[in-house]
Amino acid sequence: MKIATDLWHRxxxxxxxxxxxxxxxxxxxxxxxxxxxxxxxxxxSDRGYLRIEHxxxxxxxxxxxxxxxxxxVHSVRSGLLWRYPLTSPDPGIRERAVEIIMRELEACSILGxxxxxxxxxxxxxxIPYDEAYRLSQESLRRVxxxxxxxxxxxxxxxxxSNFLLSPLEFARFIDELGSPVVxxxxxxxxxxxx
Numbered sequence: 001m002k003i004a005t006d007l008w009h010r011x012x013x014x015x016x017x018x019x020x021x022x023x024x025x026x027x028x029x030x031x032x033x034x035x036x037x038x039x040x041x042x043x044x045s046d047r048g049y050l051r052i053e054h055x056x057x058x059x060x061x062x063x064x065x066x067x068x069x070x071x072x073v074h075s076v077r078s079g080l081l082w083r084y085p086l087t088s089p090d091p092g093i094r095e096r097a098v099e100i101i102m103r104e105l106e107a108c109s110i111l112g113x114x115x116x117x118x119x120x121x122x123x124x125x126x127i128p129y130d131e132a133y134r135l136s137q138e139s140l141r142r143v144x145x146x147x148x149x150x151x152x153x154x155x156x157x158x159x160x161s162n163f164l165l166s167p168l169e170f171a172r173f174i175d176e177l178g179s180p181v182v183x184x185x186x187x188x189x190x191x192x193x194x
Contacts, residue, residue, distance in 0.1 A: 032049070034079075055103040056106060058107070073112050075115040075116065080100050117155050122163060147181045155184065170184065
């Protein structure tokens with residue numbers, strides 16, 4: 001078994017120092033996070049986030065930094081699918097979500113990451129549950145081929161978003177997508193919401 005951590009909570013070092021600290025603490029790998037540049041991230045080394053607008057360049061920099069300290073990049077995640085949910089009734093927002101996932105997949109490939117955390121969607125007063133289910137799967141089907149080509153698992157996380165509320169429904173949602181690269185990302189801290 002390998003143990004990894006993430007760069008969600010930084011400790012004030014530059015990227016090289018941060019990754020060395022993680023390696024020295026006994027971790028085998030790291031999970032990187034995506035952001036948008038309007039979140040006060042002027043450069044990848046500022047907070048350790050990959051900027052979605054510069055995904056390829058930032059992935060190359062972070063890959064080198066991880067290799068230099070012999071850390072594997074196990075996975076990549078972002079909060080961007082909260083802002084651009086796959087379940088949005090607005091087709092422009094869903095299109096942006098698909099674009100984000102495509103960029104994240106390219107970055108995963110460069111980083112050597114085998115999993116991309118996916119927030120499957122949000123259900124609220126603006127979108128009926130059955131419509132959210134359909135829209136999320138419809139959007140995910142658009143990126144599955146690229147994920148298969150790159151060998152990156154689309155890891156659907158059990159987030160607290162009023163969507164995919166039971167383990168059986170969660171499993172059915174994944175199975176219905178019909179691809180070996182679609183799987184579950186079990187956030188044990190999220191299980192209270194299932």
